[in-house]
Amino acid sequence: MSNGENASAQHSRRVVYGEALRRFMLRPEATSVVAVIVLFIVFSALAPTLFPTRLTYISIMAVAAELGIISIGVTLLMIGGHFDLSVGAVLGLTSYVAVVLMRDFGIHPVPASFIAISVGGLLGLLNGFLVVRFRIHSFVVTLGTMLIWRGVLIALTGGFPMTVAIPQGFKDAMSGPLLGGFRMSMLWFFAVGILATVLLVRTKFGNWVQAIGQNANAARNLGVPVERVTILLFVITSSLAALAGIIQVARFASVDALRGEGMELQAVAVTVIGGTLLSGGYGSVVGTMLGAITFGMIQVGLVLAGAPGHFFRTLTGVIVVGAVILNTTVARRMANSKPLAGFKRGSTDADAAIKAGAEVDIGTSKSSTSASEAPR
Secondary structure (H helix, E strand, O other): OHHHEEEEEEEHHHHHHHHHHHHHOOOOOHHHHHHHHHHHHHHHOOOOOOOOHHHHHHHHHHHHHHHHHHHHHHHHHHHHHOOOHHHHHHHHHHHHHHHHHHHHHOOOOHHHHHHHHHHHHHHHHHHHHHHHHHOOHHHHHHHHHHHHHHHHHHHHHHOOOEEEOOHHHHHHHHEEOOOHHHHHHHHHHHHHHHHHHHHHHHOOHHHHHHHHHHHHHHHHHOOOOOHHHHHHHHHHHHHHHHHHHHHHHHHHEEEEOOOOOOOOHHHHHHHHOOOOOOOOOOOOOHHHHHHHHHHHHHHHHHHHHOOOOHHHHHHHHHHHHHHHHHHHHHHHHHHOOOOOOOOOOOOOHHHHHHHHHHHHHHHHHHHHHHHHOOOO
């Protein structure tokens, strides 16, 4: 092969790799992938004998699973253009409902769990109804309901923990040991993530969610049932918070007045790290799952590295702010970027539109050229 052919082949490879990188950076998961890789390298260097071990991975997934289930619901809601600050309180209150049903009424854990999740759905229904009916920003509505549900939980528990006997079979099914020492909560986390991903990218409902987040009025004019979809998103979010609460009840066999406190802000942080924009209309469930793993890596890695406890909040805050800056900056620049030579945008409709536009431009150019070259 001649030098010219070698140079041409190398140039082609650079173009292919460059276009692959450009398309990757256009995806919302890009930030969380980078965060996972960087944190893994950093913590492996800080604690080389402790961090890159199976027990550490088990601990990370135990943290990520429960928070991730909540965050997946928050992600769907934020893509739809809304917030829910009440998910932590909903988790605590529905956990209380499950404990009371099992302990005081003798109901089997399975139907008790379904009732508790249904209560969570009703709380989400109330949030959605208030937002839609009175046109109040979801931030304000859910901030108020968060305070209400937390106050109710404190009053019902009297500020003291409540314990309950959990059958071993139910405990194993919800949070027991899995293959390799991992917990069943990880399996629930992946199952919810897969279902939510399919819902978001493979169904009409998912298209409606993204359309509402981008422009609710335009979506309404196109026939999207904005109010109904919004309410359903709140129901899904609160139901997933209740599911995470059931997993914690099975794990700890108890509930207390502060159960779930602070998880609403952690869920927003995980969602933002996962690439979902605060403005709505853009995000990824897979990115959120990676964001939850990032959160678990921070929490476990700092402990293994011997860092002070306050570093967890500090580092989390730094990563959240950095993720927002990176997401908005990269998304803005990459959205304006053009495919590299020889590549199309990957969408049949977009390619056809670009080709049609190019043909029109060429035809116009030829007409102009012919006219200019015609004898006067």
